[in-house]
Amino acid sequence: MQIDQLKAAVQATVQLPPEQWEELAACWEPVSYKRKEVVTAAGEVERYVYFVLEGVQRAFAIEGDREATIVFNYTGSFSGVIDSFLLQQPSRYYLETLTACRCLRMPYAELVRLMDKYPLIERWVRLGTTWALSGVMERHIEMLTSNAEQKFRKLLARSPHVLNLIPHKYLASYLGIDPATFSKLLSTVRL
Structure with a gap:
């Protein structure tokens, strides 16, 4: 059942032939984390890409005494410190769980091996990374051009479920x- 969630997420981007899917599926291992557990710390190299089966995570940066939440990951999404993972360089931020989480994870070396072997898996990673970058750019523009109420409205229009899922301070x-x-x-804001 866990692998079915992953398969649906992969197949939403590319249709892998059965033998490629089987080889990809075999590279994932289950892992669990407690609430408020640091998965990846700043300064560490991200060794895994994750698929969240259950729970909520956030990536955040700390500058001086200020903390900034970058992104949330929850059930059905891929997770990890993507730039650290793809570049195999130390992370500049943290990935932590906000709730207990169950995930599947795949090591960097396995993903690289599969991308080298199968162009369709490399295409899946490229398309996923492209969609992630597009989301980052959209959010960057929103942060630079929107006032507090506009950002609040856009968040609730895009993801209304987060109000009940994620603590408001985050x-x-x-x-x-x-x-x-x-x-x-x-x-005060009515949607």
């Missing part, structure tokens, strides 16, 4: 606003 951090402003918007 949503405020993700939007780049203080928790008091987030609380005010929560009580």
Whole structure:
């Protein structure tokens, strides 16, 4: 059943022939994390790509005394510190669980081996990375051009379920606003 969730996520991007899917599927191992556990710390090299079966994670950076949430990952999404993973360089930020998480993970060497062997798997990784980069660029523009209320409205239009899934202090951090402003918007903005 766990592998079925992964297969659906992969097949949403590319249709792998059965033998390629079987070889890809064999490279994933189950792993579990407790609530508020650091999966990857700043300064470590990300060794795995993850697929979240259950739970919520966040990636965040710390600059001085300020913490900034970069992204959330939850059930059905791929996870990990993608730039550290793909470049095999130390991470500049942290990946932690917000809830207990069950994941599948694949080591870097296995993914590289499969990409070298199968152009369709390399295409899957390229397309996934392209979609992730597109999302990062969209979010970057939003952060530079939107005020607090606009960012709040866009978040709720895009992902209304996060209000019940993720603590509000982390949503405020993700939007780049203080928790008091987030609380005010929560009580005044009608969608």
